[in-house]
Amino acid sequence: MMGRCLSWLMAAFALLATTSAFAQSKLPVVTSFTILADLARNVGGDRVAVTSLVGPNSDVHSYVPTPADAKVLAGAKVIILNGLGLEGATARFMETAAKNARVVVASTGVTPLRLGGEVDPHAWQSIPNAKLYVANIRDALISADPADKAVFEANTAAYLLRLDALDAEVRAEIARIPPERRELISTHDAFGYLGSAYGIAFIAPHGVSTEAESSARDIAYIIKQIRTEHIPAVFLENVTDPRLMEQIARESGAHVGGTLYSDALTSPDGPAPTYIDLMRHNVKQLVTTLSP
């Protein structure tokens, strides 16, 4: 009896020891914002522990690092940034605070779009670009943890197939919108890559950053444009103040087409907890609102 009890205890301890050793062996990965975190989780699977500095429904453009973030970065082995100017000055902070980490710029290899003189950083809004992000993340995880190369490669291959299916789905959905109605107003210029990849014109009163201010003249111009071009709808975003768009809708007679998710995922109980959910949600909103 005593022996059985003891061996049960020893088995329990052995299990505990393996579990905690396993938890400790997870590669610590830090990303600047939630969309990169989701891509990294899909590539890394159970071999990585991913932290996003900017959380769900929060605005990466106005991110200000905290001492707690510096601590998280100091423990990281891989840091994933978007690049293309998205992280601004905080990119330097992240690289400096991360003493022992590899820094990967996920957008490496993307053909950048420009808005005015500025580079548009929102490259993940095109699924072919997101596939480049995933390949860059895979390569960074493999160089940080070569022992798990086969796992990272298998996870990536499976996820890329899902992104191919998503891309086909998005194209088929957008084809349902009559070409003359593929035009809308969004809060900040976050959808240039989506528009250019899938043939929709997005017009935004803010610039590429949510930090940019719109002048009364910009707003008057947009209202006039909605009327003369018969733009059917304006959309809200989860990272920006809805009041300006509500005002524009009121004064122009355009329909408010719901919320688009541009720069941040939602929490797990929201409509866009993953990148794939985000793209599906946005396209559904576009099709529902813009189709006659």
Ligand SMILES: [Zn+2]
């Ligand atoms: Zn943005």
